[in-house]
Amino acid sequence: MIASRQSQAMTGAVMVIGGGIAGIQSALDLADSGFKVYLVEATPAIGGNMARLDKTFPTNDCSMCILSPKLVEAARHRNIELLTLAEVQGVTGSAGHFQIEVKQKARYVDATKCTGCGLCLAQCPTRNLPRFDVEEEPVVIDLQFKTLVDDLLAEHGTSPNAVIRVLQEVNVRLRYLPREVIAYLGRTLDIPASRLYRLGTFYKSFSFIPRGRHTISLCDGTACHIRGSARLIAELKRELKIDVGQTTPDRRFSLEIVRCLGCCSLAPVVKVDERIYGNVKSAEIAKILKDYPT
Structure with a gap:
């Protein structure tokens, strides 16, 4: 009787579809419980959208500080087999006896020998270079603001090191930093407007809202x-x-x-x-x- 029950017991295997943080944690929990886990991910690497984030809500913790240990553990766990660049094509069978067809794209790199050195990038025939064919719109700026910025650039120079001094002078004279001034200054000095906004929001002395006298x-x-x-x-x-x-x-x-x-x-x-x-x-x-x- 005991032998009969043991013969019917099945350990089985589990497939987790999606290599985001939820999929990784599910795979680790199942693998720690003794199941063989196949973790299927359509992209070249696991991690999902969490790997793209800087901080997490609500604790404002570093995303990669949380995710990195789980990535390493999932890659090294003896009960987890990673199937990246793979997609599930079909599922047949019943619970405990599923048969799953998985299509996995070619890698051209032996994953078992990969050390993450990055030398394969130089030999990769694919090049995805960003293209921006949209013409830049002209900056519309009040003549008074334009004259002020031009005078300050003539006084302090046009090097990137002069940005803070120019922003300080504009902020003192106008009592705030107008949006058109930021756009014109960035275009003139060939500095992304995002960098100027980062400076303006970092220092409390700057303001993008007009201040009173x-x-x-x-x-x-x-x-x-x-x-x-x-x-x-x-x-x-x-x-x-x-x-x-x-x-x-x-x-x-x-x-x-x-x-x-x-x-x-x-x-x-x-x-x-x-x-x-x-x-x-x-x-x-x-x-x-x-x-x-x-």
Whole structure:
């Protein structure tokens, strides 16, 4: 009786279709359980879309830091056989006795001898070179902005090292970085606009939104928060009719919140341009704004 039951037992094999993170983890779990796993992937390598990501939500962890160990483990696991450049053509049979037809494209490289040196790339007859046949559209820029940028380039030079200085000057004089200035500067210096936007968003001193003639900075550090900075924020929003990070329609004031102004003994603190107001009460906000009529 015992021998009969043992003869009917089947270990079998499992095919996992898709070599993304879900497929890799499924293959590892099954292989660790003792199953023979065939991992089928249509592209030349496993990893899927996760290998293209920089960070993952919601922990903001490095994608490859999570994925790389699983890639190595899947490639080295004795119970996993990788079938890349392969597609399933058909499935027949029943549960436990499936027969699957798989079409695998030629590689021309012996995968068992591959060390990842990359020398095969030089001998590969296929070349996929990007082509951009679309003509570049002319940059539309206000004459005042164009004159300003040209003068700054004449002063600081046209080398890539002058980009930060030019952006700083434009930001100081115009109180923000207009989009057309970024496009014109990138075209003139032959620098991708994406790089200029990366610089503009990295440094807090730059802004792509027009700033007011006066910047109101309200401290919301620990001391100021305990002493009622939230009431001051609400009062400033009511008086200016804008939210934090916005500018009044007449471009008179811009409102921002900072974490510390270094004046904890004067909390709560409001800073307008370079002037500090300490121990501010909600009723004093309107009076402070009147100090800056223009």
